[in-house]
Amino acid sequence: MRNETVLGGGAAGGYEEPSQCSEHVAIADRDGVVGTIMLAPAVIYVIALVAVPFFLAIALSLSDATVGNPSAHQFVGFDNFTSVIYEAAFTFALRNSIIITAATLVLLTVLTILQVELLACDFPGKRTAQILLILPWAMPVALAAIGWLWLLDSEFSPIDWLLRAVGLLGPGTVLGPANNLYYLGREWLGIGAVVVINVWRTLPLSTIIVLAGRTAIPNEVYEQAELDGAGYFRTLFQITLPALAILLIVAILFTVLVIFGDMTVVALTTRGGPGYATEILPYWAYLKGIQGGALSQGAAIALFLFPVLLAASVLALRMAYRREG
Amino acid sequence: MAILEVRGVAKHFGGFSALNGIDLATREGEFLTIVGPSGCGKTTLMRVIAGLEKPTAGAVLLNGKVVTPLPPRARNIAMVFQSYALYPHMSVADNIAFPLKARRVPKAERERRIRWAAGVLGIGALLHRRPARLSGGEKQKVALARAIVRKPSLFIFDEPLSSLDAQVRAMARAELRQLHDRTGVTTVYVTHDQIEAVGLGDRVAVMQAGALRQIGSPQELYYEPANTFVAGFIGTPPMNLLKHAGATVGFRPEHAMPRAAVPQFKDVATFQVCITRVEFLGSEWLAYGTVDGEFGNAKVLCKLREEAIGKVKVGEVQEFVVPRAQLRFFDKETGRRTVPAPV
Numbered sequence: 001m002r003n004e005t006v007l008g009g010g011a012a013g014g015y016e017e018p019s020q021c022s023e024h025v026a027i028a029d030r031d032g033v034v035g036t037i038m039l040a041p042a043v044i045y046v047i048a049l050v051a052v053p054f055f056l057a058i059a060l061s062l063s064d065a066t067v068g069n070p071s072a073h074q075f076v077g078f079d080n081f082t083s084v085i086y087e088a089a090f091t092f093a094l095r096n097s098i099i100i101t102a103a104t105l106v107l108l109t110v111l112t113i114l115q116v117e118l119l120a121c122d123f124p125g126k127r128t129a130q131i132l133l134i135l136p137w138a139m140p141v142a143l144a145a146i147g148w149l150w151l152l153d154s155e156f157s158p159i160d161w162l163l164r165a166v167g168l169l170g171p172g173t174v175l176g177p178a179n180n181l182y183y184l185g186r187e188w189l190g191i192g193a194v195v196v197i198n199v200w201r202t203l204p205l206s207t208i209i210v211l212a213g214r215t216a217i218p219n220e221v222y223e224q225a226e227l228d229g230a231g232y233f234r235t236l237f238q239i240t241l242p243a244l245a246i247l248l249i250v251a252i253l254f255t256v257l258v259i260f261g262d263m264t265v266v267a268l269t270t271r272g273g274p275g276y277a278t279e280i281l282p283y284w285a286y287l288k289g290i291q292g293g294a295l296s297q298g299a300a301i302a303l304f305l306f307p308v309l310l311a312a313s314v315l316a317l318r319m320a321y322r323r324e325g
Numbered sequence: 326m327a328i329l330e331v332r333g334v335a336k337h338f339g340g341f342s343a344l345n346g347i348d349l350a351t352r353e354g355e356f357l358t359i360v361g362p363s364g365c366g367k368t369t370l371m372r373v374i375a376g377l378e379k380p381t382a383g384a385v386l387l388n389g390k391v392v393t394p395l396p397p398r399a400r401n402i403a404m405v406f407q408s409y410a411l412y413p414h415m416s417v418a419d420n421i422a423f424p425l426k427a428r429r430v431p432k433a434e435r436e437r438r439i440r441w442a443a444g445v446l447g448i449g450a451l452l453h454r455r456p457a458r459l460s461g462g463e464k465q466k467v468a469l470a471r472a473i474v475r476k477p478s479l480f481i482f483d484e485p486l487s488s489l490d491a492q493v494r495a496m497a498r499a500e501l502r503q504l505h506d507r508t509g510v511t512t513v514y515v516t517h518d519q520i521e522a523v524g525l526g527d528r529v530a531v532m533q534a535g536a537l538r539q540i541g542s543p544q545e546l547y548y549e550p551a552n553t554f555v556a557g558f559i560g561t562p563p564m565n566l567l568k569h570a571g572a573t574v575g576f577r578p579e580h581a582m583p584r585a586a587v588p589q590f591k592d593v594a595t596f597q598v599c600i601t602r603v604e605f606l607g608s609e610w611l612a613y614g615t616v617d618g619e620f621g622n623a624k625v626l627c628k629l630r631e632e633a634i635g636k637v638k639v640g641e642v643q644e645f646v647v648p649r650a651q652l653r654f655f656d657k658e659t660g661r662r663t664v665p666a667p668v
Contacts, residue, residue: 229427
């Protein structure tokens with residue numbers, strides 16, 4: 001709607017409609033056209049690489065396709081879903097996906113707040129610390145996995161070496177008669193190892209998101225709090241955290257999205273073992289669907305991830321918009 | 326007993342010297358304004374008093390006790406920043422309650438004091454609002470309520486009126502002074518606006534380049550400036566300062582008049598002035614001119630009443646007079662006030 005002035009009285013006689021603009025308007029100046037052209041690549045990308053595979057997965061999960069015969073159009077209803085649920089691995093996969101994601105979230109939140117508080121101060125060597133802190137995220141995951149595989153090795157683990165050196169590991173000690181902790185070969189140690197690697201990997205991203213918010217808090221507010229008599233923890237819980245609340249939630253929700261559907265860490269370390277003890281839904285979907293060849297069952301397993309991921313995405317977007325609004 | 330005492334405080338930031346040995350003592354219950362141009366060190370001095378900065382040398386005393394090594398929260402000082410620094414995620418009531426909660430004041434007493442502070446500032450209706458929904462003036466009142474609720478030994482205000490609209494400012498100035506008179510707490514008020522400083526303070530401290538140039542009542546600073554800086558800083562328009570053979574001569578714009586307007590005045594100094602421009606100010610006129618002769622074409626400003634303006638001939642050299650009692654003399658090199666010299 002343009003603002004229009006209604007001319008009373010003189011319309012009949014005094015006002016002439018200006019002639020239409022006859023100059024050619026260049027494409028670059030036509031907002032509607034330029035907007036569509038600029039958006040098109042992104043939209044095509046999302047449709048081709050996200051929407052199409054998603055609907056394909058739904059179609060596959062309702063059919064009896066296999067790797068050998070991927071184009072089977074036989075509709076089998078929910079048979080795939082029910083057979084997957086009755087498998088022994090399912091309980092473990094679902095339980096572990098939830099536990100690993102939840103544990104990662106909790107640890108991540110605490111460590112993010114710690115790191116942000118640390119990086120908010122000035123200290124000698126801060127630049128170096130900042131570089132070191134972002135490395136886990138910048139590092140290719142395969143390279144990181146090799147490093148972790150060494151750290152968690154069943155014979156040559158440096159962690160075990162350290163524990164032995166301080167007398168916590170070995171015959172007659174707290175951590176058991178063996179000389180090594182078999183991180184990747186035990187159920188709960190394996191789950192713990194996956195959680196630790198997940199936290200290590202996602203901490204930089206989470207810290208950066210929250211740190212941006214922390215530096216936006218004016219320093220005067222902290223000086224005022226000091227003058228008002230507030231100590232460190234009162235300031236942290238009543239001033240810093242409320243100001244960071246929305247950002248923290250967004251960072252956590254993004255982490256849920258990354259971790260819940262991620263199979264790389266398990267694939268490179270425990271491989272779901274021993275047995276199904278450290279199995280997670282995305283990795284099991286890969287094993288069943290690609291390695292095992294049962295495409296339709298793999299798709300069905302993968303779709304169990306969908307409700308959680310959808311909820312997390314919607315919440316994350318809502319929170320992110322609220323901050324801007 | 327002086328509530329606040331500053332002894333020989335110096336502050337260096339690397340090579341830069343922000344404060345060069347400041348000595349200051351307030352009287353109990355007084356409203357002291359600290360004024361000076363940007364970069365004079367008044368904010369640094371204020372932060373040193375509050376404890377937000379540690380001085381390089383010197384001591385700060387409160388109620389007779391040395392507090393220099395103590396952190397801000399141990400000093401029982403309330404401060405209001407220029408930006409008010411309200412806690413954005415708390416309601417007005419919680420903002421005011423914060424310093425009390427930090428000192429673990431019991432709930433009943435807390436509620437009573439919040440009601441009292443809100444009543445004094447007239448913000449009872451705003452207690453449940455968040456800072457984002459307050460106007461500039463309302464935010465200032467909340468910041469003040471938060472400051473008085475604690476009954477501190479000293480208030481420090483850092484340019485509290487600069488964020489306000491011009492219309493609101495005059496009202497806020499009067500209310501601030503009334504607040505001080507009502508609570509009786511010693512107040513240090515920092516500003517760059519000399520009109521504000523002179524209008525509000527019981528005493529005014531003028532700072533320049535990290536040093537205290539003069540401290541005294543507004544009248545003392547206006548009529549008996551200790552040096553050319555104070556003479557030229559206090560008063561609008563500032564004192565005319567003319568370099569003469571022996572010294573620098575100063576007189577206030579309102580003390581210079583055309584001889585023709587005041588033929589009866591005796592014991593005056595005469596100046597040959599050529600008025601180049603007159604401006605109508607409403608109650609007075611402002612006359613811009615230059616002084617000939619031994620003062621070498623120095624610029625002068627005169628404030629003239631309606632009766633005198635009729636005697637001014639623009640563009641011609643005229644005789645202007647200043648009563649000798651209103652002349653002030655300053656040393657040519659140091660700028661310090663000296664004895665009268667022949668003119």
